[in-house]
Amino acid sequence: MKEVRVRFAPSPTGPLHIGGVRTALYNYLFARRHNGKFLLRIEDTDQARFVPGAEEYIIEALNWCGIHYDEGVGKDGPHAPYRQSERQEIYKQYADQLIAEGKAYYAFDTPEELEQMRERLKAKGVATPQYDAFTRGEMLNSLTLNAAETQQRLDSGESYVIRILIPENEEVVVNDLIRGEVLVDSSRLDDKVLFKSDGMPTYHLANIVDDHLMEISHVIRGEEWLPSAPLHVLLYKYLGWEPPLFAHLPLLLKPDGNGKLSKRDGDRLGFPVFPLQWADPKTGEVSSGYRESGYLPDAFVNMLALLGWNPGTEQEVFSMDELVETFSLERVGKSGSKFDPEKAKWFNHHYLSQLADEEVAGLLKKILAEIGLSFEMSFLINVAGLVKERVVLIPDLWEQSHFFFVAPESYDEKVRQKFWKPETPAMLNDLIAFFEKQTDFSSENLDGSLKAWIQSKGFGMGQVMNTLRLVLVGGSFGPGVAAIASTLGKKEVIARLQNALSRLVE
RNA sequence: GGUCCGUUCGUCUAACGGUUAGGACGCCAGGUUUUCAUCCUGGUAAUAGGGGUUCGAUUCCCCUACGGACUACCA
Numbered sequence: 001m002k003e004v005r006v007r008f009a010p011s012p013t014g015p016l017h018i019g020g021v022r023t024a025l026y027n028y029l030f031a032r033r034h035n036g037k038f039l040l041r042i043e044d045t046d047q048a049r050f051v052p053g054a055e056e057y058i059i060e061a062l063n064w065c066g067i068h069y070d071e072g073v074g075k076d077g078p079h080a081p082y083r084q085s086e087r088q089e090i091y092k093q094y095a096d097q098l099i100a101e102g103k104a105y106y107a108f109d110t111p112e113e114l115e116q117m118r119e120r121l122k123a124k125g126v127a128t129p130q131y132d133a134f135t136r137g138e139m140l141n142s143l144t145l146n147a148a149e150t151q152q153r154l155d156s157g158e159s160y161v162i163r164i165l166i167p168e169n170e171e172v173v174v175n176d177l178i179r180g181e182v183l184v185d186s187s188r189l190d191d192k193v194l195f196k197s198d199g200m201p202t203y204h205l206a207n208i209v210d211d212h213l214m215e216i217s218h219v220i221r222g223e224e225w226l227p228s229a230p231l232h233v234l235l236y237k238y239l240g241w242e243p244p245l246f247a248h249l250p251l252l253l254k255p256d257g258n259g260k261l262s263k264r265d266g267d268r269l270g271f272p273v274f275p276l277q278w279a280d281p282k283t284g285e286v287s288s289g290y291r292e293s294g295y296l297p298d299a300f301v302n303m304l305a306l307l308g309w310n311p312g313t314e315q316e317v318f319s320m321d322e323l324v325e326t327f328s329l330e331r332v333g334k335s336g337s338k339f340d341p342e343k344a345k346w347f348n349h350h351y352l353s354q355l356a357d358e359e360v361a362g363l364l365k366k367i368l369a370e371i372g373l374s375f376e377m378s379f380l381i382n383v384a385g386l387v388k389e390r391v392v393l394i395p396d397l398w399e400q401s402h403f404f405f406v407a408p409e410s411y412d413e414k415v416r417q418k419f420w421k422p423e424t425p426a427m428l429n430d431l432i433a434f435f436e437k438q439t440d441f442s443s444e445n446l447d448g449s450l451k452a453w454i455q456s457k458g459f460g461m462g463q464v465m466n467t468l469r470l471v472l473v474g475g476s477f478g479p480g481v482a483a484i485a486s487t488l489g490k491k492e493v494i495a496r497l498q499n500a501l502s503r504l505v506e
Numbered sequence: 507g508g509u510c511c512g513u514u515c516g517u518c519u520a521a522c523g524g525u526u527a528g529g530a531c532g533c534c535a536g537g538u539u540u541u542c543a544u545c546c547u548g549g550u551a552a553u554a555g556g557g558g559u560u561c562g563a564u565u566c567c568c569c570u571a572c573g574g575a576c577u578a579c580c581a
Contacts, residue, residue, distance in 0.1 A: 009581090010581085011580080011581045013580080013581070043581065044581095045580090045581080046579095046580055046581065048580085049580060049581080107579090109579095111578090111579075114578090114579085127507050127508045128507075128508045128509080128577070130577080159579090161579050163579095179511070179512090182510070182511080183510095184509075184510070185509090188508085188509055188510090189509095190577085192578095193578085193579050195579085196579040197579055198579075200579090202578095202579070202580085202581085203580075203581050204581095207581090222575090223511070223512090223574085223575060223576095224575055224576070224581090225575095225576090225581090226510065226511065226575070226576080227509070227510055227511090227575070227576040227577075228576075229510095230510095248511085250511090250512080250574095251574070251575070253573095253574080255517080258572095258573055258574070259573090259574070260574075260575075303518095306518070306519085306530090307518070308518090310518085310519055310520075312520070312521095313520090313529095314520085314528085314529050314530080316518095316519095316529085316530060316531095333518095333519080334511080334512060334513095335511090335512050335513065335573095335574090336511095336512075336573085336574065336575090337517090337518065337519090338517060338518080339517090339518095340517050340518065340531070340532085342517080342531060342532060343517075343518065343530085343531050343532085345531095346530090346531055346532090347531095349544090353544075387543095389543075389544045389545080390542080390543045390544065391543095400542095400543085415541085451540090454540095460540095461540055462540055462541090463540090464540080465540035465541080466540065466541065468540090469540075469541060470541095473541095475541085475542090476541045476542065477541065477542045477543080478541075478542070478543090479541095479542095479543090480539085480540080480541090481540065481541085482540095
């Protein structure tokens with residue numbers, strides 16, 4: 001079997017959204033699964049839509065996700081360059097070849113003339129006005145002009161495009177790995193522009209030429225390309241090349257209602273649609289990213305992998321290696337998937353709680369560094385073990401653990417009202433005496449001796465525990481009181497008790 | 507409008523002619539817990555509709571409905 005070579009070919013018109021990331025992921029998994037190559041090609045043939053920073057964004061996003069490519073922009077390889085704008089001179093010869101063989105032609109119509117043609121046909125009741133067998137005979141092109149006229153226009157520098165000459169009444173078959181055979185009558189197709197007047201090829205020409213030259217074996221791309229796949233098949237035939245195998249992936253849909261997931265949905269429903277945060281260079285508008293929101297790349301990738309693909313077993317937590325082992329195009333579904341932000345959170349919570357305490361401590365260390373705090377790693381590891389299961393997103397780590405690093409500056413008023421009794425100050429003083437006597441400050445020991453002490457004193461369990469919690473953390477949340485006290489240490493626990501005494505007693 | 511693609515719990519999906527239609531997220535209830543979470547147990551909930559084919563259709567075929575993509579000198 002031929003070597004598997006697949007590519008991800010985004011255009012640098014903005015940030016990659018999660019649908020694009022998923023396409024890249026499936027390409028990557030497929031390549032790895034078959035010991036093939038995965039390449040990144042930048043399709044920047046539209047100069048007008050170029051957005052500065054987009055290419056860098058794409059590379060950084062793939063990197064963050066752990067989707068590594070073997071050849072491509074920023075990496076080189078046997079088929080460099082991988083940026084289409086740098087391959088410009090390659091495409092023209094193929095367009096010329098098609099013209100020489102009568103499979104394409106020059107067209108001189110201006111945008112205004114094209115618009116007029118469409119208006120004219122619409123007025124006549126034609127449902128789909130297009131540049132095709134029906135209309136090309138009355139347009140300004142090398143089919144209606146004689147050779148001398150055509151040459152003269154070319155020589156005089158008049159701007160032109162090159163259009164494919166679609167054959168009539170030919171059944172075009174697209175063999176899709178996911179959808180099976182898709183048949184289209186060629187007379188439904190239009191004479192698409194292959195080569196633009198600015199000297200750049202269109203996507204249609206460029207992707208066929210590059211996929212052929214780069215020896216791409218499988219084209220795995222979004223379903224939005226399915227309608228133009230017959231054109232691509234035709235181009236391979238015209239050029240005398242063997243087409244790659246196609247797999248058109250179902251779309252990612254918005255969580256509510258219907259339709260393709262878009263940038264707007266994220267803003268509207270409060271979840272990121274981009275892997276990384278993106279600041280639009282023109283408007284300055286900032287769109288949130290999974291990375292900045294506190295998702296782990298592994299969780300993000302796992303969640304994305306299962307959106308449109310399933311292993312056929314009940315396993316749903318997969319490392320990247322496990323995905324590579326298990327992935328197959330046969331198990332990619334046909335229908336679009338609504339994106340579920342809740343499931344994304346669940347995955348992140350799961351991954352976070354499965355992380356080693358040391359790793360969570362590392363995350364904590366970074367958060368603390370940002371606000372100018374620094375603690376012993378052993379202490380951070382302790383804290384991490386206590387709070388990691390209570391955290392959904394990385395920033396929640398701080399919400400759940402701040403009291404370990406900073407003594408409470410205020411106390412939750414509702415909790416205070418509920419548990420603060422006239423006899424509380426006396427109880428707190430008793431507690432100070434109790435803690436001072438403790439020689440073994442381990443969580444286990446503290447838990448036992450504290451409970452025993454409460455009983456011996458005849459206090460209510462909830463009364464003491466909740467008040468102590470309020471004093472230690474400032475509210476009614478967090479891990480077990482004994483664990484907190486143990487981690488905080490004797491000195492700090494007593495200091496907080498004294499502090500509460502002075503601040504809460506009127 | 508035209509072309510193409512699609513349709514199983516609210517959501518992601520399994521079941522490739524025979525299952526009490528399975529799992530996960532969410533939600534609800536119970537349990538664990540000194541708090542809040544986690545966790546555990548249970549529950550809720552689906553084959554779009556109509557025709558065929560077949561001993562038997564979620565599964566195969568047709569129609570309808572609904573949804574989506576595409577319809578540029580954009581990718």
